[in-house]
Amino acid sequence: MSKFAVVLLNLGGPDSLDAVEPFLYNLFCDPDIFKIPVGQKLFAKLISHFRAPKVIEEYKLIGGKSxxxxxxxxxxxxxxxxxxxKNLQADVYVAMRYWKPFTKEVVDKIEKENYSKVILLPLYPHYSITTTGSSFNEWNRYYKNESDKLIFIKSYxxxxxxxxxxxxxxxxxISKFPEDVKDKIHIVFSAHGTPVSLVKNGDPYSHQIKETMEAVMKARNYSHPYHLCFQSKVGPMKWLEPATDKMIEELSQNGIKNLLIVPISFVSDHIETLYELDIEYRHVAKESGIENYYVMTGLNDSDLFVDALLDLVMSNV
Structure with a gap:
């Protein structure tokens, strides 16, 4: 079999405190997330400069980098x-959207090789124009070789x-909870939110998130009560609801005291899981009277997850 490439597409994250502001600038420059007809680079420069000090403090609390x-x-x-x-001639690359290694750098490397095909595999299981769509668009801006070599995996x-x-x-x-409350746990699936306008425009992300949640609970025979909420709102527009912090408060008011938080839209830990869920919302939970609050570790080094990626590649070679 001839040689092929797999490119894992991901968001990226600052690898130092000095990288926070330029990372934010790259994020706010993305036209697939922030559609600003005129002056987007100026907007990105101002808002990244304004937000960076607060975000730097958050990164300090999770080790100084993403x-x-x-x-x-x-x-x-x-x-x-x-x-x-499996005796396959395969090279696997990483292309980040907003930080190193940048997509353009990876395109340059791949175009110098004579691969029979290039499989673009997003580390976003759910499709949204703001994640997978943005990464595909960025790839297409730079890739100039034969387009028939490209395979786009949209979702899984x-x-x-x-x-x-x-x-x-x-x-x-669940094994971390006290034994006497394990049957009283409520599982809270927290997904990265999107503006409601995206849903109205046909973005399938929020529907796919719900399907994943239902599949997870069906596979475990609906072992516990469960809920879906959304985090990481930015800006004044209407976002998907309920918000995760409001859900935590509401569950506590309803007498629920044991919460297992599942970061459902992420396949590795980063600031939204380690800071927002595990620090900021832990404080919300404590103030609300939640007695046991555990955040699920990201898939990170999960062999099962890598096996899922392997299956996706194997079905496209």
Missing amino acids: PIGHWTEIQRSKLEEKLRK YLNEKYIAAINQRIDET
């Missing part, structure tokens, strides 16, 4: 190893091994 690069590299190396064990939110990987992590988290 771990997304670390976990993505582990996923990359594990996938490459599994492919080569119901992949059985992906669902199993989430449930493996949920079971690990």
Whole structure:
């Protein structure tokens, strides 16, 4: 079999405190998220400069940088190893949308090689124009070789091994709760929110998130009550609801005191899980009277998740 490439597409994250402001600038320059007809670069410069000091303080609390690069590299190396064990000539790359290694750098490397095909595999199981769509668009801006070599994997939110990987992590988290409350746990699925306008325009992300949640709970025979909410709102527009912090408060008011938080739209830990869920919303939970609050560890180095990625590649070679 001829040689092929797999490119894992991900968000990226600042690898130092000095990288926070330029990372934010790149994010706010993205026309697939922030559609500003005139002066988007000026807007991005101003808002990234304004937001950077607060965000830097948050990164200080989780180790001074984003771990997304670390976990993505582990996923990359594990996938490459599994492919080569199948005697496949495969090189696996990582292309980040807003930080290093940038998409353009990876395109330049791949165009110098004579690959028979290039499989673009997003580390976003659910499709949204703001994530997978944005990464595909960025790739297409730079890739000039034969387009018939490209394979775009749009989503895999119901992949059985992906669902199993989430449930493996949920079971690990349940084991941390006191024995006498394990049957009183409520599972709270927290997904990164999007503006409601995206949903109205046909973005399938929020519907796919719900389908993943239902598949996860069906696979575990609906072991616990469960809920869906959304986090990480930015700006004044209307976003998907209910908000995660409001959901935590509401559950406590209804007498629920044991919460297991599942970051459903993320495949590796980063600031939204380690700071927003595990620090900021933990404070909300404590203030609300929640007695046991555990955040599920991201899929990170999960072999089951890498097996899901392997299956996706194998079905396209």
